[in-house]
Amino acid sequence: NAGVTQTPKFRILKIGQSMTLQCTQDMNHNYMYWYRQDPGMGLKLIYYSVGAGITDKGEVPNGYNVSRSTTEDFPLRLELAAPSQTSVYFCASSYSTLAGNRYNEQFFGPGTRLTVL
Amino acid sequence: AQTVTQSQPEMSVQEAETVTLSCTYDTSESDYYLFWYKQPPSRQMILVIRQEAYKQQNATENRFSVNFQKAAKSFSLKISDSQLGDAAMYFCAYIRRGGADGLTFGKGTHLIIQP
Numbered sequence: 528n529a530g531v532t533q534t535p536k537f538r539i540l541k542i543g544q545s546m547t548l549q550c551t552q553d554m555n556h557n558y559m560y561w562y563r564q565d566p567g568m569g570l571k572l573i574y575y576s577v578g579a580g581i582t583d584k585g586e587v588p589n590g591y592n593v594s595r596s597t598t599e600d601f602p603l604r605l606e607l608a609a610p611s612q613t614s615v616y617f618c619a620s621s622y623s624t625l626a627g628n629r630y631n632e633q634f635f636g637p638g639t640r641l642t643v644l
Numbered sequence: 645a646q647t648v649t650q651s652q653p654e655m656s657v658q659e660a661e662t663v664t665l666s667c668t669y670d671t672s673e674s675d676y677y678l679f680w681y682k683q684p685p686s687r688q689m690i691l692v693i694r695q696e697a698y699k700q701q702n703a704t705e706n707r708f709s710v711n712f713q714k715a716a717k718s719f720s721l722k723i724s725d726s727q728l729g730d731a732a733m734y735f736c737a738y739i740r741r742g743g744a745d746g747l748t749f750g751k752g753t754h755l756i757i758q759p
Contacts, residue, residue: 560747562746562747568752569749569750572748577744583745585746619689632694633691633747640687
C-alpha cells in the first residue's frame, strides 16, 4: 500500500494562476480531508468529504474548490492564486462509520509546499 | 466551536530525561477524541498517541503517555527517556465522536533534544 500520495511535492505559482493539487489514497477510506499549514501554525481544515460525490467546507475554504468523483481521489483546486495561499497543503484520509463508534486514525500524505509570488 | 491551545512554543530537554508538553482544549461536547501528532523536519504527520474521552485510563504507547484531565480540559504528553529522534514539532488535536469535519489542531510545540 502506498497510503496517501500527493502531487506535486513543491510548486511555485504566480499571482492569478490556477492549479490542482492531487491526492490519492489506496486504503479504501471513505473520509478524506484537505488541510493547510501556515508557518508556525497548526493545520487548518479547508474541505472534507465523507464519500464519493459528497464534499463540505471546513474552516478556511475561500479560494479553493474540491470534487470527489471516486473513493480514491480528492483533488484540491486553487483558482486565481494569491500570496495568502502560500502554505503547505496536506491531504488525509480515514475510515469511519456513520455511528462514529470507532474512530480510525487519519493517515496523512507527505504534503505539497506551495509558494505564490 | 472547539479550540485547542498549546502554550509552549518551544521546549528543550536533555537526552534520556523526561519532558511534558501541555495542551488545553475547549468544547461543549462530552464525547470526543484527543491526539498528539509528531511532525519531524520531513513534514510527515505521525500519530503518537490517542485518548478517547469516555475512557478514564490514560493512554500509553511505549515511552509516550498522556495525562488526561477531562474536567480541566487538559491533555498533556509525557515523553520518557527522550531520544534524539524525538526532536520535532508536536501538535495536540481534537475531534468529536462521529465528527467527519476534520481535526482541530493547536499551534504546536517545538521540542529540542539536547545531546
